[in-house]
Amino acid sequence: MNTETKIKTLIVKKPLKLDCGKTIKDFPIAYETYGSLNSKKDNAILVFHALTGDQFVTGINPVTKKEGWWSYAVGPDKAIDTNKYFVICSNVIGGCMGSYGPSHKDPDQKIFGTNFPVITINDMVNAQYNLLDHFGIDKLFSITGGSMGGMQVLQFISNFPNKSKTVIPIATTSSHSAQNIAFNELGRQAITADSNWKDGNYTSKNTNPGKGLAVARMAAHITYLSKKGLQEKFGRKLQEREDLKFGFDADFQIESYLRYQGSVFVDRFDANSYLYITRAMDYFDLAKQFKGNLSDAFINTKAKFFIISFTSDWLYPTQENKDIVIALNSIGADVGFVEIESDKGHDSFLLDVPDFLSALKNFLDKSYEEN
Amino acid sequence: MKNEFQVIADLIEKDKKVLDVGCADGTLMKFLKDNKNINIRGLEISKEKVQECIAKGLTVIEGNAEKDLKQFPDKSFDYVVLSQTLQAFLNPELVLDELLRVGKKAIVTIPNFGYWKVRFHLLFKGTMPITKTLPDEWYNTPNLHMCTIKDFFHFVKSKDIKIFKSLALNNLNSSIINESNLGVKNLFADLGIFLIEK
Numbered sequence: 001m002n003t004e005t006k007i008k009t010l011i012v013k014k015p016l017k018l019d020c021g022k023t024i025k026d027f028p029i030a031y032e033t034y035g036s037l038n039s040k041k042d043n044a045i046l047v048f049h050a051l052t053g054d055q056f057v058t059g060i061n062p063v064t065k066k067e068g069w070w071s072y073a074v075g076p077d078k079a080i081d082t083n084k085y086f087v088i089c090s091n092v093i094g095g096c097m098g099s100y101g102p103s104h105k106d107p108d109q110k111i112f113g114t115n116f117p118v119i120t121i122n123d124m125v126n127a128q129y130n131l132l133d134h135f136g137i138d139k140l141f142s143i144t145g146g147s148m149g150g151m152q153v154l155q156f157i158s159n160f161p162n163k164s165k166t167v168i169p170i171a172t173t174s175s176h177s178a179q180n181i182a183f184n185e186l187g188r189q190a191i192t193a194d195s196n197w198k199d200g201n202y203t204s205k206n207t208n209p210g211k212g213l214a215v216a217r218m219a220a221h222i223t224y225l226s227k228k229g230l231q232e233k234f235g236r237k238l239q240e241r242e243d244l245k246f247g248f249d250a251d252f253q254i255e256s257y258l259r260y261q262g263s264v265f266v267d268r269f270d271a272n273s274y275l276y277i278t279r280a281m282d283y284f285d286l287a288k289q290f291k292g293n294l295s296d297a298f299i300n301t302k303a304k305f306f307i308i309s310f311t312s313d314w315l316y317p318t319q320e321n322k323d324i325v326i327a328l329n330s331i332g333a334d335v336g337f338v339e340i341e342s343d344k345g346h347d348s349f350l351l352d353v354p355d356f357l358s359a360l361k362n363f364l365d366k367s368y369e370e371n
Numbered sequence: 372m373k374n375e376f377q378v379i380a381d382l383i384e385k386d387k388k389v390l391d392v393g394c395a396d397g398t399l400m401k402f403l404k405d406n407k408n409i410n411i412r413g414l415e416i417s418k419e420k421v422q423e424c425i426a427k428g429l430t431v432i433e434g435n436a437e438k439d440l441k442q443f444p445d446k447s448f449d450y451v452v453l454s455q456t457l458q459a460f461l462n463p464e465l466v467l468d469e470l471l472r473v474g475k476k477a478i479v480t481i482p483n484f485g486y487w488k489v490r491f492h493l494l495f496k497g498t499m500p501i502t503k504t505l506p507d508e509w510y511n512t513p514n515l516h517m518c519t520i521k522d523f524f525h526f527v528k529s530k531d532i533k534i535f536k537s538l539a540l541n542n543l544n545s546s547i548i549n550e551s552n553l554g555v556k557n558l559f560a561d562l563g564i565f566l567i568e569k
Contacts, residue, residue, distance in 0.1 A: 304430070325432060326442040335414075337432045338421050355418075359425050366428030 006062040007055075007098040008032060010090075018092045029127055030098025033054050034074065034121050035082035037135060042371060045080060045364075046164070047089040048145030051277055052064075052269060054097035057089045058082070063097065064268045066073045072352050084368070085141065092152075094119045096199070096270035096275050103203065103270050112198035113210035114273055121148070121284045125156040126348075132163065141371070142364060144168035146349035147316065151284050153292070154297070156326065161301035166367050168360070170308045171349045173292050173320040175285040176328070180315065183223050184278035187197040187216030188221045191271045200272050214262030214273045226312035226345035230254065235326040262369075263370065271336035287327075294327035305335040306363045308356065310348040336363070372398055375562060378450060378538060378545050379478055382566050383407060387449035387460045390414065390473065392436045393456040397424035412448075413437060427548040432497030437461060439524035440469040455504065455562070456482050459513040464530075471532065473567035477550055480564045483539075504561050527567055536566040539547070 007030045015025040034056040034331055037044060047057055049069065054061070058068040058075045074080040074087055084168070090184035091099035101347035102116035132140070143153050143164045157167045173180070191197055194212025198205050222230075234254040238244070239250025241251065250256040298305075318339045328335040340356045342348040348356060374401045377514045383389060383484035385407045386439070391400050397420075403409035413431035415421050422447075424431035432439070433498030437460055451474030453466070458481060470477040483489070492500035499509040518526070520539065527534060537548040539560030546561070548556045557562075 055557075236379065329432070329442045330444055332444070332447055334431045335431055335432065336425065337434070338418065339433055341418060355422060361424060362422075362426045362428070366426075369429065 001190070010130060012127065013188050014130065016126055017178070018117050018123045018125070019120040020118045021199040023119065024093075024100065027100035027127075028094070028098060028104075029090050029093070029100070029130060030056065030090060030095075031131060031286075033089075034058060034087040035085055035204065036365070037086040037137070040146075041135075041137050042137065042141055043084065044086045044088060045142045045144065046079070046131070046156070047074070047087055048125075048128075048139050048143070048149035048156070049089060049150045050145070051281065052145035052154060052217075052274075053149070055091045056088045056094065056097070057242055058085060058309050062116065068303070069350060072350065073357060073360060079357040080144070080203065080222040080364065081361070082354075085364070086129055087302070088135070090126045090128050090131060092119075092277065092280075093278060094124070094273060096273040101270070101275055102200070102272035105128045111203050112277070115200075116264075116276065118279055118283075119276060120280050121151050121155045122159070122218065124280065124291075125152050125159060129151075129156075129163075131158060140164040141368060142166040142168060144170065144360075145172075146170035147346065148173055148281050149282065150288075150316075154286055155284075157191050158289075158297040159305055161298075161303070164303055165371070166364070167301075167303045167305045168308070168320070169324065171310055171313050171316050171321070172285075173241055173316050174289055174324050175320075177320070181282045182317075183220060184282050186219050187278060188275050189264050190215035190219065191274060194271075197271065202271070208266070210266040210270045213266050213269065214259075216274060217269075218258040218262045221258060223315045224345055224347040226314065226343055229343045229345055232343065259332040271361070294323070295331045297327055298333055300333055301333070303334075304367060305333060307337045308349070308359065309337075310342045310344070310346070310353075310356070311339060312343050313348060372402055374543050374545070375454065375480060375540060375564065376402060377399055378564055379454065379480070380407065381537065382478055382564075383409065385409075386549045387438055388450060389450045390443070390445075390448040391461050392422060392440070392451060392453045392470065394431060395420050396550075397431065398454065399429045399454070400420070400424065400429050400431075401427050407489065409504040436466055436469070445472055446475050448480055450474055450476050452478045453480070455482055457481055458516045458518060461515065463516050467527075467530075467532075468569075471567065476496060476535065476566060476568045478564065478566050479523075480513075480540075480562055481518060481520070481523050483520045483560050483563050484517040485521055485560045488561070490558075494521070502561060519557055520548065520560060521557040523563060523565065524548070524553060527565065533568045534565060534566060538564040540564060 003210040045185045053069045091097040150169035153169040190214040194209035196207040197209035237253045287294040309318040325337045385455040388410040489500040539556040
């Protein structure tokens with residue numbers, strides 16, 4: 001079975017006008033579902049993935065053969081219980097797991113590369129909205145996601161205020177900060193500085209900017225962890241050696257770990273997609289869409305919000321999550337907020353953090369009971 | 372549910388919007404939501420308590436009343452409840468002002484330092500009083516600004532805050548406090564409950 005047959009795809013016929021001004025149509029959205037939609041169609045949860053995620057939320061990813069990115073949170077009897085809920089997740093446009101992106105061909109059958117239109121978080125959610133029609137869902141029970149997934153959650157409920165009962169943005173921001181943009185730019189520079197990048201035309205030239213992409217991943221990976229977490233896990237431990245070697249091989253375990261993270265990432269991710277998706281994150285500024293007033297983004301929704309941050313997340317720190325809470329409170333929206341104690345940094349939302357998982361489960365299950 | 376909460380609940384009409392500041396495990400919130408169809412929100416500083424509220428299906432915001440009340444618009448709640456916490460703030464006056472800004476009315480309860488058992492404890496034992504409503508030792512109590520029912524009564528009057536109802540609570544008995552019986556209530560109640568408005 002080749003990769004294509006493992007990926008479910010919806011071809012969106014309707015033209016979609018992108019923020020950059022271009023219009024796309026007849027484009028694919030790759031998606032996966034878990035659990036089953038009930039007869040009332042009121043148990044659907046739309047999950048949005050982060051920068052390097054994909055539609056394969058849980059179980060074994062059929063393409064990478066690895067565990068899905070949110071296996072701790074999603075599955076039978078888990079926080080997002082697939083015995084109870086119908087979970088839908090799709091690959092963002094600009095991505096590289098089947099949805100329309102820079103590795104696809106243009107109408108002239110040439111691979112897009114950097115000729116693919118620059119997309120935004122707004123474009124991503126507008127594209128994914130088509131899945132509701134596809135499944136005949138009038139209103140989702142919930143929308144959730146962490147990091148860039150959280151940005152999509154915020155944008156989705158702003159664009160479609162009546163389309164979800166509950167809204168759970170996790171470890172996210174309403175506006176990408178200078179620091180966030182700086183780290184993304186570092187990653188993009190690493191990719192484009194790789195001589196194999198070839199102005200984005202590496203596929204047709206049979207090369208791959210793997211080294212650049214690996215460095216981008218390594219740099220980003222550090223931002224997903226906390227100093228304390230790194231120190232406790234690696235400290236100054238040496239990698240399979242008794243003493244320093246006085247060279248530039250990976251002496252320290254942390255070096256070896258980062259190199260490994262970089263190398264496995266290259267096998268599953270497309271360098272141009274990395275450029276496009278980080279750009280979409282950098283352009284995200286929800287308040288700006290409403291003349292600087294974030295509250296106005298949510299003025300038309302009656303949805304119940306639950307916002308979650310983590311103590312050791314310095315990439316999307318608690319204050320940025322709280323800014324969303326403040327914007328919602330100032331318009332009297334129904335919003336709960338909790339900051340979860342964790343040493344695992346921004347990645348906490350992807351990991352086995354029991355307080356987080358129980359809060360998520362309790363919020364969903366209690367809200368569903370009130371349905 | 373403790374009697375204090377029953378008295379507070381009786382002060383609130385059905386179908387109102389209420390903010391419970393320092394809502395703890397959400398016992399009062401749950402009661403108001405289930406029995407009086409109250410649109411209820413909580414603000415709570417303890418992560419563990421916030422989790423307990425979420426497990427009860429309550430909308431709660433983790434936060435600190437001294438810093439986080441300012442995000443709520445003026446008069447955005449019909450009632451704001453503050454149960455036995457005013458004395459634990461660094462600046463109780465500021466918190467009281469905020470409660471009355473955010474709420475059309477506020478319900479504030481205070482452990483009464485004028486209660487006869489408290490007075491006797493200090494008078495005869497010569498050590499800091501420990502009672503049912505003041506269970507902690509001097510070195511680990513969260514209370515910074517203890518006051519008596521009389522103190523609070525005079526304090527709100529001096530700030531031109533209108534008292535709709537003030538109740539003295541002693542075990543299961545609650546009774547009205549007024550200017551003329553203030554001295555007696557201040558001696559025999561271990562808790563004061565005030566419904567106020569600015």
